[in-house]
Amino acid sequence: MKLVTFRVPGGHRAGRLDGDVVTEIDATDVGQLLSREDWQEVAAVASGPQHSLADLDLAPVVPEPSKVICVGLNYRQHILEMGRDLPEHPTLFAKFADSLIGPADTIVLPPEDDAIDWEAELVIVIGTSCRRASAGEAEAAIAGYTVANDVSMRTWQFRTREWLQGKAWEASTPVGPAVVTPDEWSPGPTIRTVLNDETMQEAPTGDLVHGPVDLVRYVSTMTTLRPGDLILTGTPGGVGHARTPSRYLVDGDHLVTAIDGLGELSNPVVAETVD
Structure with missing residues (x-):
């Protein structure tokens, strides 16, 4: 469904x-x-x-979730190609409901940062409240999956060691188009980012270090997950910040974020005008 x-x-x-x-x-x-x-x-x-x-x-497929939890450094091949060890525990940060926009809404580039990046993400949508979930309870708590792009303000993100201020920008994160239930979709199909018809990211969603059940178990240990909560599961290689030279979103770009079987986000990119 x-x-x-x-x-x-x-x-x-x-x-x-x-x-x-x-x-x-x-x-x-x-x-x-x-x-x-x-x-x-x-x-x-x-x-x-x-x-x-x-x-x-x-x-946004869930307009006002009580929590938006995000995971960093979670694609196995990308971590290994960067010469890093696989993480023992998930790296977590948060967004707010105000960060979310619809699957065809405009991504507005704020004037406060000129290093704005894309990050395609598989999203877990919670359907049942759970706290300290077992594996079985975590699996049962997943209502389905959707697509997001964790658009990141890199200058603000790297001002400090904490990422929140570069990740929770208002009206920056497209989510959708649909929640697809687990009987119709499971991790494995390809995730990709296409910028102006050029493929920037492409990887199997089965390459997650910490999969959906493990993430629900881990996050529910620290806080109650409630229906409609979102967990963004991390992004594969190919982000603009890691390129040589770095490449970022600019006025007039068009960003498509897709996961096979889940659908796609198609977002025009426009510079914000501030009086």
Whole structure:
């Protein structure tokens, strides 16, 4: 099953995506839907108004998660090619709900940083509350998967040893287009970033050092994960900052972030004008 959140006058609406048709679900968004214990049944039998996907303005698939947890240094081949040891524990940082934008929204480049980078990411979407989850509980807590790009303000990120200030910029992180449930998708297919028709990142999502179940177990040890929470699982090699010379997003770029079987983000890039 595939679930989307789309914008309507005054708010949002959740929908079930079947091919190119979206059927409205009685929920304000996917996050609100997941808060129901019977969300799978509710979504499966939904028979509300139908829309063509092409006619909808998709929002972040979960517009207001209580937590957005991000993982750094988590693609095995990328770590090894950089000459680093595989990490024993996940490297974690956070974003805020204000960071999220929709799958076709414009990425606005703030004037405060001129080193703005792309990072394609597989996202875990939580469907059941869990704390100190066992492996079985962690697996059961995963509602599905989606796509994100952890657009990063590198100058701000590397001002200190803590990454938050370069990662949690407002309206910077596209997420979507849909949550795909685990019965239809599991890690393995290719993730890629395409910038202006040039492939910048490409790797199998099965190359994660810390996979989805391990990440849910680890994060739930420290805090309760709740329905609609997002875990961004890290990015493969090919980011602009690591290139020689470095390459960053500029006004007029077009950024496509895709995972086979999950869909793609397609975001124009525009410089912000500040009076």
